[in-house]
Amino acid sequence: MPLRKGDILAQLQKYRSDDAVILGAVDSARQLLKQSNTAGRHAGIEIMVCNFSAAEKEFRESPLFTESCQVLLIVPLIVFNEQFLKELEAAIRSFAMSQSLLYTQYFQSDAGMFGLVQRVANSTERYLKRLRAVTEEKPEDESAIVEELTPRLEVHVPTK
Amino acid sequence: MYDGIVAHSKAEVREGMEALGRGNPDAASKHFWNAMDCLADVQDDRRRRDELGPLAIYYVALELYDLALIGAHDAIVLDKKLGQPRQLAEDIVTLGNANMRLGKMDEATENYTEALQLCLDNGDYDNAASASTNLASILANQDKMREATTLLRNSLDYLTKKPHPNTEKITRMTLIQVLGLQKENPEELIDVAEKLLERFGHEIPRGMIDTIRPYIDDAVEQYLKANPSIHPLKWKLAHFPRLY
Numbered sequence: 001m002p003l004r005k006g007d008i009l010a011q012l013q014k015y016r017s018d019d020a021v022i023l024g025a026v027d028s029a030r031q032l033l034k035q036s037n038t039a040g041r042h043a044g045i046e047i048m049v050c051n052f053s054a055a056e057k058e059f060r061e062s063p064l065f066t067e068s069c070q071v072l073l074i075v076p077l078i079v080f081n082e083q084f085l086k087e088l089e090a091a092i093r094s095f096a097m098s099q100s101l102l103y104t105q106y107f108q109s110d111a112g113m114f115g116l117v118q119r120v121a122n123s124t125e126r127y128l129k130r131l132r133a134v135t136e137e138k139p140e141d142e143s144a145i146v147e148e149l150t151p152r153l154e155v156h157v158p159t160k
Numbered sequence: 161m162y163d164g165i166v167a168h169s170k171a172e173v174r175e176g177m178e179a180l181g182r183g184n185p186d187a188a189s190k191h192f193w194n195a196m197d198c199l200a201d202v203q204d205d206r207r208r209r210d211e212l213g214p215l216a217i218y219y220v221a222l223e224l225y226d227l228a229l230i231g232a233h234d235a236i237v238l239d240k241k242l243g244q245p246r247q248l249a250e251d252i253v254t255l256g257n258a259n260m261r262l263g264k265m266d267e268a269t270e271n272y273t274e275a276l277q278l279c280l281d282n283g284d285y286d287n288a289a290s291a292s293t294n295l296a297s298i299l300a301n302q303d304k305m306r307e308a309t310t311l312l313r314n315s316l317d318y319l320t321k322k323p324h325p326n327t328e329k330i331t332r333m334t335l336i337q338v339l340g341l342q343k344e345n346p347e348e349l350i351d352v353a354e355k356l357l358e359r360f361g362h363e364i365p366r367g368m369i370d371t372i373r374p375y376i377d378d379a380v381e382q383y384l385k386a387n388p389s390i391h392p393l394k395w396k397l398a399h400f401p402r403l404y
Contacts, residue, residue: 097225097226097264098263098264099263100263103261103264105223105224105261108223109185111180111186111188111189111224112223112226114185114186115185115188115190115192115224116189116226118190119193123193123197127193130230133230133233133234134229134233
């Protein structure tokens with residue numbers, strides 16, 4: 001039996017993310033979505049970020065689960081896996097530590113690049129927590145990072 | 161109480177070094193991150209800072225600037241909480257070093273300036289010299305030679321109050337280059353170089369001597385030209401026996 005809009009939302013609500021930084025970026029993306037809605041193409045499209053870390057096997061095998069992001073046209077809703085966004089955020093924050101690509105250590109040594117990939121993939125939460133702490137008292141740096149993350153959300157919006 | 165975690169952290173660093181020695185940077189990076197990551201579980205702030213601060217310095221030396229920056233930042237937060245001005249200044253210098261290597265010159269300048277003031281307020285003259293010399297390097301790279309010269313002279317002055325051989329070596333080498341580029345004061349350059357080679361000549365690698373050698377040669381030529389009554393070879397042998 002096909003899933004109904006109400007069932008889909010009810011099921012996803014259980015996993016709704018409560019990560020303040022990610023949700024802040026999602027809010028900005030919502031604004032961008034509204035602003036880009038000149039032709040009414042995106043009317044009513046919502047964005048939801050879900051933390052699927054505690055999801056059961058059954059849910060993970062359902063069409064509602066995504067490793068990254070997907071559009072559920074029936075709602076219509078764009079669903080993001082929180083883990084996917086956190087990995088993006090960790091990568092953005094890591095590169096933001098250097099002034100430019102010229103200085104980034106990730107392109108200067110294998111150890112630097114391999115180390116980053118491992119940390120982002122295997123210690124996302126712990127690594128991101130440390131990275132977020134670095135800009136905690138620097139609102140300008142922090143908002144630049146959230147700004148950088150926002151278009152990553154926006155580009156996934158379907159255009160037709 | 162946290163000996164186990166600290167021992168684990170040190171073991172991870174050792175394994176990281178061994179992995180680097182085996183030519184396996186992939187594994188090395190994992191160990192270096194683990195070494196820092198596990199320290200987050202040390203609940204004793206002082207203990208955690210005392211591990212994080214030196215680890216961040218070590219990571220700067222290993223060119224792992226992102227980890228160094230994270231470690232130094234965490235150490236600074238703890239120093240402020242614990243009210244440890246000397247350690248705070250040291251950790252701010254480490255943060256400045258990481259920022260400088262990551263090309264963040266404005267942040268690094270801010271870090272060194274803050275550290276310098278903090279050290280002077282607390283009479284930590286060796287750390288003040290380190291901050292002052294690092295700040296001078298940034299200014300010299302921005303062609304602000306006069307400001308850089310003043311800071312380097314100040315560093316040498318601080319080091320007379322509290323010696324630190326490695327900082328003195330770096331300061332003298334930097335000052336030689338800065339004075340050499342200005343070509344205005346060969347006497348001072350000669351004096352700085354003479355003392356550098358007298359004190360540290362035996363331990364400075366040839367390659368590093370080669371970087372400052374042209375400036376010394378120029379200053380010596382300039383000095384001898386201005387003082388024609390001096391016998392050049394005798395003077396050179398008397399003042400720079402390691403070079404001539």
